[in-house]
Amino acid sequence: MFLLKVKYIRILCLLLSMFSLIEALKIVDDIVNIDVLIYQYQAGDDNITFSSVSGFYLKSEDKKLNNIKDESITISKVLTNSKVVIKNKVYSLPLEIISESPIRFKELEYSGFIKIKEAQNNKLVIINCIDLESYVAGVISAEIGASSPFEALKAQAIATRTITIKKILNNKHQKDGYDLCSTVHCQVYKGLKNQSSASYRSAIETSGLILVYNNQPIDAVYSSSCGGVSESTENLWGFKLDYSTVKTDSYCIDVEQLSGWQKKYLNWQKDFSVIQLQQMFAITNISAIRYNRVSEFKPGSNSDRIEKIEIIGNKIVTIEGQYKIRETFNLPSSLFIVYSEDNSLEELNRNSKIIFAGNGYGHGVGMCQTGAIVRAKSGQTYQEILHFYYPNTEINSEWLLNNITKEK
Ligand SMILES: [Zn+2]
Numbered sequence: 314m315f316l317l318k319v320k321y322i323r324i325l326c327l328l329l330s331m332f333s334l335i336e337a338l339k340i341v342d343d344i345v346n347i348d349v350l351i352y353q354y355q356a357g358d359d360n361i362t363f364s365s366v367s368g369f370y371l372k373s374e375d376k377k378l379n380n381i382k383d384e385s386i387t388i389s390k391v392l393t394n395s396k397v398v399i400k401n402k403v404y405s406l407p408l409e410i411i412s413e414s415p416i417r418f419k420e421l422e423y424s425g426f427i428k429i430k431e432a433q434n435n436k437l438v439i440i441n442c443i444d445l446e447s448y449v450a451g452v453i454s455a456e457i458g459a460s461s462p463f464e465a466l467k468a469q470a471i472a473t474r475t476i477t478i479k480k481i482l483n484n485k486h487q488k489d490g491y492d493l494c495s496t497v498h499c500q501v502y503k504g505l506k507n508q509s510s511a512s513y514r515s516a517i518e519t520s521g522l523i524l525v526y527n528n529q530p531i532d533a534v535y536s537s538s539c540g541g542v543s544e545s546t547e548n549l550w551g552f553k554l555d556y557s558t559v560k561t562d563s564y565c566i567d568v569e570q571l572s573g574w575q576k577k578y579l580n581w582q583k584d585f586s587v588i589q590l591q592q593m594f595a596i597t598n599i600s601a602i603r604y605n606r607v608s609e610f611k612p613g614s615n616s617d618r619i620e621k622i623e624i625i626g627n628k629i630v631t632i633e634g635q636y637k638i639r640e641t642f643n644l645p646s647s648l649f650i651v652y653s654e655d656n657s658l659e660e661l662n663r664n665s666k667i668i669f670a671g672n673g674y675g676h677g678v679g680m681c682q683t684g685a686i687v688r689a690k691s692g693q694t695y696q697e698i699l700h701f702y703y704p705n706t707e708i709n710s711e712w713l714l715n716n717i718t719k720e721k
């Protein structure tokens with residue numbers, strides 16, 4: 314079974330790589346291609362080596378293809394005049410490295426092809442040029458796990474594709490010479506790592522679909538588990554979106570349906586002694602802890618997430634904002650309560666134990682991945698899943714064709 318799966322993935326990779334080769338040669342216009350940074354080379358770094366079982370084609374500025382049959386190539390020298398040396402031959406940048414098989418670079422494998430460009434400050438950027446759907450397949454494997462139910466994978470594929478387009482439109486990396494980086498700043502992307510036939514199929518079967526509102530791609534953010542109630546962009550980031558609301562999600566708290574890490578974060582708990590808190594905040598004689606929910610600050614909001622914590626001792630320490638609170642106490646989410654084991658929070662002494670007990674993992678805005686998985690398990694389609702988590706939005710097949718491909 315496992316071998317069969319691996320073989321199937323290899324065939325898919327080969328097909329995709331061959332497709333990329335054809336694409337590079339013919340410069341096809343009707344496919345959305347994106348440039349993802351995979352490495353930034355600086356003087357003094359190790360040699361840059363690529364390997365592929367099929368050898369390489371190198372395409373430099375003169376557009377001529379140079380075929381190298383070796384299974385690995387190394388950039389032996391970076392010259393100051395936008396040129397590099399490979400196997401004693403000088404190539405001008407930008408340089409494309411193309412292969413019929415996945416290209417291996419620094420322990421990871423990539424479909425599509427590799428482009429080396431010169432960036433600011435004499436740095437070289439190493440970019441994976443890849444068609445949007447292969448990229449989406451790569452990201453969803455890292456984000457929701459390729460073994461999730463298929464309708465959840467499809468929902469994740471559409472959310473991922475939408476966010477990708479939104480980020481490209483925002484041009485965050487335009488000045489750097491690529492569309493997206495491969496870290497959490499944009500989206501984590503590790504090429505073909507952990508991909509399966511299911512992650513490819515979910516991208517291909519939803520190919521070109523994105524979520525739009527008022528005919529614009531939406532901020533299709535998502536998090537691991539909302540803990541039973543979602544959060545809105547307005548409460549968390551200060552801007553209101555009509556498709557982002559606080560609402561109950563009964564699926565991600567259905568304990569019978571959860572497995573592994575999902576169960577771990579359904580109910581979490583983190584304990585602190587008063588002594589610990591005194592050390593953390595350089596404060597003495599802690600006598601009380603007070604906390605406020607978002608709903609106490611935002612009129613009309615029913616969010617129970619915690620917005621502010623005050624620790625009262627010889628001075629008052631205030632921690633404000635959901636992100637700041639999570640970071641300060643290292644909490645999985647901002648949906649929690651605080652209590653003391655023995656006393657009220659207004660009557661603490663140096664032996665008191667403070668308990669943070671909460672639900673969920675992540676910011677809780679947009680799609681809840683745990684909820685999406687359980688909904689898919691219980692028979693919901695990707696359309697039903699997306700319409701629950703991004704209400705009032707439309708799954709659109711035209712926008713991408715009409716807008717992006719013409720620009721690229
Ligand atoms: Zn980035």
Ligand SMILES: [Zn+2]
Nearest residue numbers: 539562565681
């Ligand atoms: Zn949820």
